[in-house]
Amino acid sequence: MTMRDSLRHAFELATEMVDLERRAPLREHRQPEELLAELDLTLCGEGQPMPALLDSLRQLYRETPRIASSRFFNQLFGGRDPVATLAEILTVVANNPMYTYKAGGAQVLVEREVLRHMASKAGFEGGDGMFSPGGSLSNLAALVVARNEALEGAREDGLGAGRFRAYTSREGHYSLRRAMGILGLGRNNLCMVPTDEGGRMDAVALRREIETDLSAGVRPVMINATAGTTQLGAFDPLPEIAEVASEHGIWMHVDAAYGGSVLLSPRHRRLLDGCELADSLTWDAHKIMGVPLTCSTLLMRRPGLLAKHLDESAGYLFQGDDDEFNPGVRSLQCGRRNDALKLWAAWRFHGDRGYAHRIDRLFALAASAADRIEADPDLRLFRHPESLNICFQVTGCSASEICERLEREGRLLVGYARLQGENWIRLVCVNGDLDEAGLDIFFGEVKAVAAALAG
Numbered sequence: 315m316t317m318r319d320s321l322r323h324a325f326e327l328a329t330e331m332v333d334l335e336r337r338a339p340l341r342e343h344r345q346p347e348e349l350l351a352e353l354d355l356t357l358c359g360e361g362q363p364m365p366a367l368l369d370s371l372r373q374l375y376r377e378t379p380r381i382a383s384s385r386f387f388n389q390l391f392g393g394r395d396p397v398a399t400l401a402e403i404l405t406v407v408a409n410n411p412m413y414t415y416k417a418g419g420a421q422v423l424v425e426r427e428v429l430r431h432m433a434s435k436a437g438f439e440g441g442d443g444m445f446s447p448g449g450s451l452s453n454l455a456a457l458v459v460a461r462n463e464a465l466e467g468a469r470e471d472g473l474g475a476g477r478f479r480a481y482t483s484r485e486g487h488y489s490l491r492r493a494m495g496i497l498g499l500g501r502n503n504l505c506m507v508p509t510d511e512g513g514r515m516d517a518v519a520l521r522r523e524i525e526t527d528l529s530a531g532v533r534p535v536m537i538n539a540t541a542g543t544t545q546l547g548a549f550d551p552l553p554e555i556a557e558v559a560s561e562h563g564i565w566m567h568v569d570a571a572y573g574g575s576v577l578l579s580p581r582h583r584r585l586l587d588g589c590e591l592a593d594s595l596t597w598d599a600h601k602i603m604g605v606p607l608t609c610s611t612l613l614m615r616r617p618g619l620l621a622k623h624l625d626e627s628a629g630y631l632f633q634g635d636d637d638e639f640n641p642g643v644r645s646l647q648c649g650r651r652n653d654a655l656k657l658w659a660a661w662r663f664h665g666d667r668g669y670a671h672r673i674d675r676l677f678a679l680a681a682s683a684a685d686r687i688e689a690d691p692d693l694r695l696f697r698h699p700e701s702l703n704i705c706f707q708v709t710g711c712s713a714s715e716i717c718e719r720l721e722r723e724g725r726l727l728v729g730y731a732r733l734q735g736e737n738w739i740r741l742v743c744v745n746g747d748l749d750e751a752g753l754d755i756f757f758g759e760v761k762a763v764a765a766a767l768a769g
Protein backbone atom coordinates (compact mmCIF):
# COMPACT_ATOMS: atom_id res chain seq x y z
CA MET A 315 0.00 0.00 0.00
CA THR A 316 1.31 3.46 -0.80
CA MET A 317 1.38 6.36 1.64
CA ARG A 318 -1.23 8.12 -0.51
CA ASP A 319 -3.58 5.12 -0.16
CA SER A 320 -2.90 5.06 3.55
CA LEU A 321 -3.84 8.73 3.92
CA ARG A 322 -7.00 8.24 1.88
CA HIS A 323 -8.09 5.33 4.07
CA ALA A 324 -7.18 7.24 7.21
CA PHE A 325 -9.24 10.23 6.10
CA GLU A 326 -12.24 8.03 5.29
CA LEU A 327 -12.05 6.17 8.59
CA ALA A 328 -11.48 9.31 10.65
CA THR A 329 -14.46 11.01 8.97
CA GLU A 330 -16.62 7.97 9.74
CA MET A 331 -15.46 8.14 13.36
CA VAL A 332 -16.39 11.81 13.69
CA ASP A 333 -19.81 11.19 12.08
CA LEU A 334 -20.42 8.25 14.39
CA GLU A 335 -19.40 10.36 17.39
CA ARG A 336 -22.02 12.94 16.42
CA ARG A 337 -24.76 10.36 15.77
CA ALA A 338 -23.98 8.21 18.80
CA PRO A 339 -21.86 10.17 21.29
CA LEU A 340 -21.49 7.16 23.54
CA ARG A 341 -21.05 3.54 22.63
CA GLU A 342 -23.02 0.88 24.43
CA HIS A 343 -21.17 -0.28 27.53
CA ARG A 344 -19.53 -3.70 27.06
CA GLN A 345 -17.66 -5.87 29.53
CA PRO A 346 -14.02 -6.62 28.57
CA GLU A 347 -14.77 -10.37 28.32
CA GLU A 348 -17.59 -9.70 25.88
CA LEU A 349 -15.34 -7.53 23.71
CA LEU A 350 -12.50 -10.05 23.83
CA ALA A 351 -14.87 -12.74 22.61
CA GLU A 352 -16.22 -10.56 19.82
CA LEU A 353 -13.16 -8.76 18.49
CA ASP A 354 -10.44 -10.80 16.88
CA LEU A 355 -7.30 -9.07 18.17
CA THR A 356 -4.80 -11.91 17.87
CA LEU A 357 -1.46 -11.27 16.23
CA CYS A 358 -0.24 -14.23 14.25
CA GLY A 359 2.18 -15.43 11.57
CA GLU A 360 0.03 -14.56 8.57
CA GLY A 361 -0.59 -10.94 7.61
CA GLN A 362 -4.13 -9.64 7.08
CA PRO A 363 -5.19 -8.24 3.68
CA MET A 364 -5.86 -4.51 3.71
CA PRO A 365 -9.68 -4.59 3.30
CA ALA A 366 -9.94 -6.96 6.28
CA LEU A 367 -7.60 -4.80 8.33
CA LEU A 368 -9.68 -1.70 7.56
CA ASP A 369 -12.76 -3.58 8.74
CA SER A 370 -10.93 -4.56 11.95
CA LEU A 371 -10.00 -0.92 12.56
CA ARG A 372 -13.56 0.19 11.89
CA GLN A 373 -14.95 -2.41 14.27
CA LEU A 374 -12.37 -1.50 16.92
CA TYR A 375 -13.25 2.16 16.80
CA ARG A 376 -16.96 1.40 17.09
CA GLU A 377 -16.13 -0.23 20.43
CA THR A 378 -13.80 2.52 21.68
CA PRO A 379 -15.06 5.18 24.12
CA ARG A 380 -15.74 8.42 22.24
CA ILE A 381 -13.95 10.73 24.56
CA ALA A 382 -14.19 13.80 22.34
CA SER A 383 -17.99 13.58 22.24
CA SER A 384 -20.49 15.87 23.96
CA ARG A 385 -21.34 13.10 26.48
CA PHE A 386 -17.86 12.71 27.96
CA PHE A 387 -17.35 14.48 31.31
CA ASN A 388 -15.11 11.88 32.89
CA GLN A 389 -11.65 13.44 32.74
CA LEU A 390 -10.00 16.83 32.87
CA PHE A 391 -10.04 17.02 29.08
CA GLY A 392 -12.86 16.95 26.56
CA GLY A 393 -13.64 17.82 22.96
CA ARG A 394 -10.97 18.09 20.30
CA ASP A 395 -9.56 21.26 18.80
CA PRO A 396 -9.90 20.87 14.99
CA VAL A 397 -6.80 22.97 14.17
CA ALA A 398 -4.64 21.10 16.68
CA THR A 399 -5.97 17.84 15.22
CA LEU A 400 -4.98 18.91 11.71
CA ALA A 401 -1.45 19.71 12.87
CA GLU A 402 -1.28 16.43 14.81
CA ILE A 403 -2.06 14.49 11.63
CA LEU A 404 0.81 16.28 9.85
CA THR A 405 3.07 15.50 12.82
CA VAL A 406 2.37 11.79 12.47
CA VAL A 407 3.10 11.88 8.74
CA ALA A 408 6.33 13.84 9.22
CA ASN A 409 7.38 11.73 12.26
CA ASN A 410 10.30 13.96 13.32
CA PRO A 411 12.05 12.92 16.52
CA MET A 412 12.65 15.96 18.70
CA TYR A 413 16.05 15.29 20.23
CA THR A 414 18.18 17.30 17.82
CA TYR A 415 17.93 20.20 15.41
CA LYS A 416 19.43 17.87 12.83
CA ALA A 417 16.37 15.59 13.00
CA GLY A 418 13.67 18.05 14.09
CA GLY A 419 14.71 21.17 12.14
CA ALA A 420 12.02 23.83 12.02
CA GLN A 421 9.92 21.82 14.49
CA VAL A 422 12.54 22.44 17.16
CA LEU A 423 12.13 26.17 16.56
CA VAL A 424 8.35 25.81 16.87
CA GLU A 425 8.83 24.01 20.18
CA ARG A 426 11.15 26.76 21.44
CA GLU A 427 8.60 29.43 20.56
CA VAL A 428 5.77 27.59 22.32
CA LEU A 429 7.90 27.11 25.45
CA ARG A 430 9.01 30.75 25.36
CA HIS A 431 5.43 31.98 25.11
CA MET A 432 4.22 29.68 27.88
CA ALA A 433 7.14 30.62 30.14
CA SER A 434 6.41 34.30 29.67
CA LYS A 435 2.73 33.71 30.56
CA ALA A 436 3.90 32.04 33.78
CA GLY A 437 6.16 34.99 34.58
CA PHE A 438 9.31 32.96 33.80
CA GLU A 439 10.76 35.40 31.22
CA GLY A 440 14.09 34.05 29.96
CA GLY A 441 13.51 30.65 31.57
CA ASP A 442 13.41 27.36 29.69
CA GLY A 443 11.38 24.20 29.60
CA MET A 444 10.62 20.86 28.05
CA PHE A 445 7.73 18.94 26.58
CA SER A 446 6.78 15.65 28.19
CA PRO A 447 4.19 12.94 27.65
CA GLY A 448 1.93 14.20 30.45
CA GLY A 449 1.67 16.16 33.67
CA SER A 450 2.82 13.15 35.69
CA LEU A 451 6.16 13.07 33.90
CA SER A 452 6.49 16.85 33.97
CA ASN A 453 6.04 16.65 37.75
CA LEU A 454 8.59 13.83 37.90
CA ALA A 455 11.14 15.90 35.98
CA ALA A 456 10.52 18.85 38.32
CA LEU A 457 11.23 16.60 41.29
CA VAL A 458 14.44 15.30 39.66
CA VAL A 459 15.74 18.85 39.34
CA ALA A 460 14.51 19.88 42.81
CA ARG A 461 16.08 16.80 44.40
CA ASN A 462 19.41 17.31 42.68
CA GLU A 463 19.45 21.00 43.55
CA ALA A 464 18.61 20.22 47.21
CA LEU A 465 20.97 17.27 47.62
CA GLU A 466 24.36 18.04 46.21
CA GLY A 467 25.93 14.99 44.59
CA ALA A 468 22.63 13.10 44.32
CA ARG A 469 22.88 12.90 40.55
CA GLU A 470 26.39 11.43 40.53
CA ASP A 471 26.58 9.48 43.78
CA GLY A 472 23.00 8.65 44.74
CA LEU A 473 21.07 9.71 47.77
CA GLY A 474 23.23 8.39 50.61
CA ALA A 475 21.95 8.52 54.16
CA GLY A 476 19.40 10.93 55.49
CA ARG A 477 15.68 11.49 55.41
CA PHE A 478 14.10 13.66 52.80
CA ARG A 479 10.66 15.11 52.50
CA ALA A 480 8.53 16.80 49.86
CA TYR A 481 5.24 18.57 50.52
CA THR A 482 1.99 18.73 48.64
CA SER A 483 -1.59 19.13 49.75
CA ARG A 484 -4.02 16.33 50.55
CA GLU A 485 -5.72 17.24 47.28
CA GLY A 486 -2.42 17.05 45.32
CA HIS A 487 -2.18 14.68 42.34
CA TYR A 488 -0.95 11.12 42.92
CA SER A 489 1.88 11.57 40.41
CA LEU A 490 3.90 13.29 43.14
CA ARG A 491 3.80 10.25 45.41
CA ARG A 492 4.68 7.97 42.51
CA ALA A 493 7.60 10.25 41.60
CA MET A 494 8.88 10.10 45.21
CA GLY A 495 8.96 6.30 44.90
CA ILE A 496 10.63 6.35 41.49
CA LEU A 497 13.35 8.75 42.62
CA GLY A 498 14.32 6.85 45.75
CA LEU A 499 12.96 9.55 48.05
CA GLY A 500 10.27 7.23 49.38
CA ARG A 501 6.53 7.46 48.80
CA ASN A 502 5.96 7.76 52.54
CA ASN A 503 8.11 10.86 52.63
CA LEU A 504 5.57 12.92 50.77
CA CYS A 505 3.89 15.06 53.39
CA MET A 506 0.21 15.59 52.64
CA VAL A 507 -0.52 19.02 54.04
CA PRO A 508 -4.13 19.66 55.13
CA THR A 509 -6.40 21.85 53.04
CA ASP A 510 -9.21 24.26 53.79
CA GLU A 511 -12.83 23.38 52.92
CA GLY A 512 -12.30 24.45 49.32
CA GLY A 513 -9.35 22.05 48.86
CA ARG A 514 -6.61 24.72 49.03
CA MET A 515 -3.39 24.00 50.86
CA ASP A 516 -3.17 25.41 54.38
CA ALA A 517 0.09 27.39 54.21
CA VAL A 518 0.27 27.72 58.01
CA ALA A 519 0.17 23.93 58.34
CA LEU A 520 2.82 23.69 55.61
CA ARG A 521 5.15 25.97 57.55
CA ARG A 522 4.55 23.95 60.73
CA GLU A 523 5.37 20.65 58.98
CA ILE A 524 8.57 22.05 57.52
CA GLU A 525 9.74 23.51 60.82
CA THR A 526 9.06 20.24 62.62
CA ASP A 527 11.00 18.35 59.94
CA LEU A 528 13.94 20.73 60.01
CA SER A 529 14.27 20.45 63.76
CA ALA A 530 14.28 16.62 63.39
CA GLY A 531 17.09 16.78 60.80
CA VAL A 532 14.86 15.92 57.83
CA ARG A 533 15.83 17.63 54.56
CA PRO A 534 13.04 19.29 52.56
CA VAL A 535 13.42 18.72 48.83
CA MET A 536 10.41 20.36 47.22
CA ILE A 537 7.11 22.04 47.93
CA ASN A 538 4.45 21.30 45.34
CA ALA A 539 1.60 23.76 45.11
CA THR A 540 -1.35 22.72 42.97
CA ALA A 541 -3.04 25.18 40.62
CA GLY A 542 -6.24 23.39 39.71
CA THR A 543 -6.67 20.31 41.86
CA THR A 544 -7.94 17.16 40.24
CA GLN A 545 -11.12 16.80 42.26
CA LEU A 546 -12.24 20.35 43.05
CA GLY A 547 -10.25 22.47 40.59
CA ALA A 548 -8.92 24.44 43.59
CA PHE A 549 -5.93 26.77 43.47
CA ASP A 550 -3.44 26.71 46.36
CA PRO A 551 -2.43 30.13 47.78
CA LEU A 552 0.76 30.57 45.77
CA PRO A 553 2.10 33.81 47.35
CA GLU A 554 1.86 32.35 50.87
CA ILE A 555 3.47 29.09 49.80
CA ALA A 556 6.21 30.99 47.96
CA GLU A 557 6.95 32.89 51.17
CA VAL A 558 7.47 29.64 53.10
CA ALA A 559 9.61 28.21 50.27
CA SER A 560 11.81 31.27 50.03
CA GLU A 561 12.20 31.59 53.81
CA HIS A 562 13.63 28.07 53.97
CA GLY A 563 15.29 27.98 50.55
CA ILE A 564 13.12 25.11 49.31
CA TRP A 565 12.35 24.45 45.63
CA MET A 566 8.80 25.48 44.81
CA HIS A 567 7.00 23.68 42.02
CA VAL A 568 3.51 24.51 40.80
CA ASP A 569 1.55 21.58 39.46
CA ALA A 570 -0.61 23.59 37.07
CA ALA A 571 -1.13 20.56 34.82
CA TYR A 572 -4.83 21.33 34.98
CA GLY A 573 -5.04 25.03 35.84
CA GLY A 574 -2.05 26.41 33.91
CA SER A 575 -4.21 27.43 30.96
CA VAL A 576 -6.07 29.86 33.22
CA LEU A 577 -2.97 32.08 32.83
CA LEU A 578 -4.42 32.97 29.43
CA SER A 579 -7.52 34.60 30.87
CA PRO A 580 -6.98 38.17 32.10
CA ARG A 581 -10.25 37.75 34.06
CA HIS A 582 -9.25 34.63 36.01
CA ARG A 583 -5.47 34.80 35.94
CA ARG A 584 -5.41 36.07 39.52
CA LEU A 585 -5.97 32.44 40.60
CA LEU A 586 -2.34 31.85 39.66
CA ASP A 587 -0.91 35.07 41.10
CA GLY A 588 2.41 34.20 42.69
CA CYS A 589 3.30 31.41 40.21
CA GLU A 590 6.07 33.68 38.89
CA LEU A 591 7.78 33.20 42.28
CA ALA A 592 7.99 29.43 41.79
CA ASP A 593 11.03 27.59 40.43
CA SER A 594 9.09 25.36 38.05
CA LEU A 595 5.59 24.83 36.72
CA THR A 596 3.80 21.97 34.97
CA TRP A 597 1.22 23.01 32.35
CA ASP A 598 -0.75 20.52 30.26
CA ALA A 599 -2.18 21.85 27.02
CA HIS A 600 -4.09 18.57 26.58
CA LYS A 601 -6.49 19.56 29.32
CA ILE A 602 -8.30 22.93 29.18
CA MET A 603 -6.76 23.99 25.84
CA GLY A 604 -8.37 21.06 24.02
CA VAL A 605 -5.17 19.92 22.29
CA PRO A 606 -5.17 16.16 21.53
CA LEU A 607 -3.26 13.92 23.95
CA THR A 608 -0.49 14.22 24.85
CA CYS A 609 0.80 17.74 25.26
CA SER A 610 2.43 18.67 28.54
CA THR A 611 5.22 21.04 29.47
CA LEU A 612 7.51 21.66 32.38
CA LEU A 613 8.61 25.31 32.57
CA MET A 614 11.62 26.48 34.55
CA ARG A 615 12.13 29.98 35.91
CA ARG A 616 15.92 29.76 35.63
CA PRO A 617 17.40 28.46 32.36
CA GLY A 618 20.01 25.75 32.30
CA LEU A 619 18.84 23.56 35.17
CA LEU A 620 17.11 20.96 32.99
CA ALA A 621 20.32 20.49 31.02
CA LYS A 622 22.38 20.47 34.24
CA HIS A 623 20.37 17.57 35.66
CA LEU A 624 19.26 15.65 32.56
CA ASP A 625 22.02 16.07 29.98
CA GLU A 626 24.07 13.06 28.88
CA SER A 627 26.82 13.16 26.33
CA ALA A 628 26.08 10.88 23.38
CA GLY A 629 28.33 11.55 20.44
CA TYR A 630 26.29 9.23 18.22
CA LEU A 631 23.27 11.52 18.64
CA PHE A 632 24.23 15.08 19.48
CA GLN A 633 26.36 15.84 16.45
CA GLY A 634 26.97 19.45 15.56
CA ASP A 635 24.60 22.35 16.23
CA ASP A 636 24.44 24.38 19.38
CA ASP A 637 22.81 22.41 22.21
CA GLU A 638 20.45 25.32 22.61
CA PHE A 639 18.75 23.84 19.52
CA ASN A 640 19.05 20.21 20.68
CA PRO A 641 16.11 19.75 23.08
CA GLY A 642 17.26 16.18 23.77
CA VAL A 643 19.78 17.52 26.29
CA ARG A 644 16.91 18.91 28.37
CA SER A 645 14.58 15.91 28.28
CA LEU A 646 13.74 12.71 30.15
CA GLN A 647 13.39 11.01 26.79
CA CYS A 648 15.60 10.08 23.86
CA GLY A 649 13.28 9.49 20.88
CA ARG A 650 10.44 11.90 21.45
CA ARG A 651 7.41 12.72 19.37
CA ASN A 652 6.60 16.26 18.37
CA ASP A 653 3.87 17.48 20.68
CA ALA A 654 4.54 21.14 20.00
CA LEU A 655 3.22 21.59 16.47
CA LYS A 656 -0.45 20.91 17.33
CA LEU A 657 -0.31 23.40 20.21
CA TRP A 658 1.50 25.99 18.13
CA ALA A 659 -1.01 25.67 15.26
CA ALA A 660 -4.01 25.96 17.59
CA TRP A 661 -2.42 28.93 19.37
CA ARG A 662 -1.66 30.70 16.07
CA PHE A 663 -5.28 30.14 15.04
CA HIS A 664 -6.99 31.20 18.29
CA GLY A 665 -4.41 33.62 19.65
CA ASP A 666 -4.16 34.44 23.36
CA ARG A 667 -7.49 36.22 23.02
CA GLY A 668 -9.29 33.20 21.60
CA TYR A 669 -8.09 31.09 24.50
CA ALA A 670 -9.07 33.78 27.01
CA HIS A 671 -12.56 33.73 25.52
CA ARG A 672 -12.75 29.93 25.69
CA ILE A 673 -11.64 29.88 29.32
CA ASP A 674 -13.99 32.68 30.39
CA ARG A 675 -16.87 30.90 28.67
CA LEU A 676 -16.05 27.63 30.46
CA PHE A 677 -15.83 29.41 33.84
CA ALA A 678 -19.24 30.99 33.17
CA LEU A 679 -20.70 27.57 32.27
CA ALA A 680 -19.28 26.03 35.44
CA ALA A 681 -20.81 28.84 37.51
CA SER A 682 -24.12 28.34 35.72
CA ALA A 683 -24.01 24.58 36.44
CA ALA A 684 -23.41 25.36 40.12
CA ASP A 685 -26.34 27.81 40.13
CA ARG A 686 -28.61 25.16 38.59
CA ILE A 687 -27.63 22.74 41.36
CA GLU A 688 -28.22 25.30 44.09
CA ALA A 689 -31.64 26.12 42.66
CA ASP A 690 -32.70 22.47 42.48
CA PRO A 691 -34.09 21.02 45.72
CA ASP A 692 -33.10 17.48 44.63
CA LEU A 693 -29.43 18.37 44.21
CA ARG A 694 -26.74 19.29 46.74
CA LEU A 695 -23.67 21.32 45.77
CA PHE A 696 -20.41 20.54 47.57
CA ARG A 697 -19.43 24.20 47.29
CA HIS A 698 -19.38 26.91 44.66
CA PRO A 699 -16.55 26.02 42.24
CA GLU A 700 -13.30 27.98 42.16
CA SER A 701 -12.84 26.98 38.52
CA LEU A 702 -14.31 24.29 36.24
CA ASN A 703 -15.13 21.32 38.51
CA ILE A 704 -18.55 21.10 40.09
CA CYS A 705 -19.05 18.42 42.71
CA PHE A 706 -22.60 17.57 43.69
CA GLN A 707 -24.93 14.85 44.90
CA VAL A 708 -28.49 13.86 44.12
CA THR A 709 -30.22 13.77 47.49
CA GLY A 710 -30.80 10.22 48.67
CA CYS A 711 -28.85 8.62 45.80
CA SER A 712 -25.35 7.16 45.69
CA ALA A 713 -23.06 9.20 43.43
CA SER A 714 -21.05 6.13 42.43
CA GLU A 715 -24.19 4.18 41.48
CA ILE A 716 -25.45 7.06 39.37
CA CYS A 717 -22.11 7.29 37.53
CA GLU A 718 -21.97 3.54 36.99
CA ARG A 719 -25.53 3.38 35.68
CA LEU A 720 -25.01 6.39 33.38
CA GLU A 721 -22.14 4.50 31.80
CA ARG A 722 -23.85 1.12 31.70
CA GLU A 723 -26.91 2.56 29.99
CA GLY A 724 -24.79 4.45 27.46
CA ARG A 725 -26.11 7.86 28.56
CA LEU A 726 -22.89 9.66 29.44
CA LEU A 727 -19.52 9.24 31.12
CA VAL A 728 -18.85 11.13 34.33
CA GLY A 729 -16.78 10.27 37.39
CA TYR A 730 -17.07 10.98 41.08
CA ALA A 731 -14.80 12.59 43.66
CA ARG A 732 -14.21 11.45 47.23
CA LEU A 733 -14.58 14.48 49.50
CA GLN A 734 -14.99 14.56 53.27
CA GLY A 735 -15.74 10.85 53.37
CA GLU A 736 -18.51 10.95 50.75
CA ASN A 737 -18.75 10.45 46.99
CA TRP A 738 -19.77 13.44 44.87
CA ILE A 739 -20.47 13.47 41.13
CA ARG A 740 -17.72 15.55 39.52
CA LEU A 741 -18.90 17.53 36.50
CA VAL A 742 -15.91 18.95 34.61
CA CYS A 743 -16.62 21.83 32.21
CA VAL A 744 -13.56 21.59 29.92
CA ASN A 745 -15.02 20.71 26.56
CA GLY A 746 -14.91 23.86 24.40
CA ASP A 747 -18.09 22.70 22.61
CA LEU A 748 -20.10 22.47 25.85
CA ASP A 749 -22.99 24.90 26.16
CA GLU A 750 -26.16 25.39 28.23
CA ALA A 751 -27.98 22.83 26.05
CA GLY A 752 -25.21 20.34 26.91
CA LEU A 753 -25.79 21.08 30.60
CA ASP A 754 -29.55 20.50 30.10
CA ILE A 755 -28.75 17.06 28.72
CA PHE A 756 -26.24 16.35 31.49
CA PHE A 757 -28.57 17.20 34.35
CA GLY A 758 -31.53 15.57 32.58
CA GLU A 759 -29.65 12.26 32.31
CA VAL A 760 -28.34 12.41 35.89
CA LYS A 761 -31.80 13.06 37.28
CA ALA A 762 -33.44 10.39 35.10
CA VAL A 763 -30.98 7.77 36.32
CA ALA A 764 -31.32 8.92 39.94
CA ALA A 765 -35.12 8.67 39.66
CA ALA A 766 -34.83 5.15 38.24
CA LEU A 767 -32.48 4.14 41.04
CA ALA A 768 -34.80 5.62 43.66
CA GLY A 769 -37.79 3.90 42.10
Ligand SMILES: Cc1ncc(COP(=O)(O)O)c(C=O)c1O
Pocket residue numbers: 390447448449450451453486487489540542543544569570571572598610
Ligand atom coordinates in the same frame (compact mmCIF):
# COMPACT_ATOMS: atom_id res chain seq x y z
C1 LIG B 1 -3.34 18.40 39.17
C2 LIG B 1 -2.87 17.32 38.22
N1 LIG B 1 -1.55 17.09 38.09
C3 LIG B 1 -1.05 16.14 37.26
C4 LIG B 1 -1.91 15.37 36.51
C5 LIG B 1 -1.35 14.31 35.62
O1 LIG B 1 -1.43 14.71 34.32
P1 LIG B 1 -1.30 13.66 33.12
O2 LIG B 1 -2.58 12.90 33.12
O3 LIG B 1 -1.11 14.52 31.93
O4 LIG B 1 -0.13 12.79 33.41
C6 LIG B 1 -3.30 15.57 36.62
C7 LIG B 1 -4.21 14.74 35.82
O5 LIG B 1 -5.39 14.86 35.88
C8 LIG B 1 -3.79 16.57 37.49
O6 LIG B 1 -5.09 16.79 37.63
